[in-house]
Amino acid sequence: MEPKSDKPRIVPCPSCGGDSVFAPSNRWRPFCSERCREHDLGAWASESFRVQAAPPTEDQDLPH
Template sequence: MDRPAVRTVTCPSCKGPAVFAESNRWRPFCSERCRSVDLGAWASERFRVPAETPPGDDDQAPPTH
């Protein structure tokens, strides 16, 4: 019987090959270390999703009654 080909992807952290299958519990990373490095970058805000603050949200004081 033919075995399916093992799919590999580039690890987002170290740029090495990473097996993209259920057998790799850290996918798409190649290892737990690379997964932790990536998580740390998000936690320290080295990685950010760009967003614009809606106009007027920070410019105005809250209304007083």
Template sequence: MTKIRTVSCPQCGAKVKWVPENRFRPFCSERCKQIDLGAWAAEDYRVPDGGRSDDVPADERHDD
């Protein structure tokens, strides 16, 4: 017998079954999926840039 894997919804934390029938996985619903997409579009999530500061224009940086 195969054990069904469950994960937490990245948006609300609800437990979600990781099965092909769940078309919103890893989210629990379309609502949570859309909230997450909106956060990406609004640039609420950011990937670290390796320590560079956005305060200094690229042409004025002293990268060695």
């Protein structure tokens, strides 16, 4: 087993791409800041981000 490193893990911020500390000390992880976290939440809320899905078929519209 490898010894645990004291060096924090740095990951890219999903919003801006900058460095983000991925550790409990970063309250906005995986984001680098509250601003980036809020920007991402706003994009989901305004439906800028969408999950692709096939349109429902007639069979899926009927109650079971």
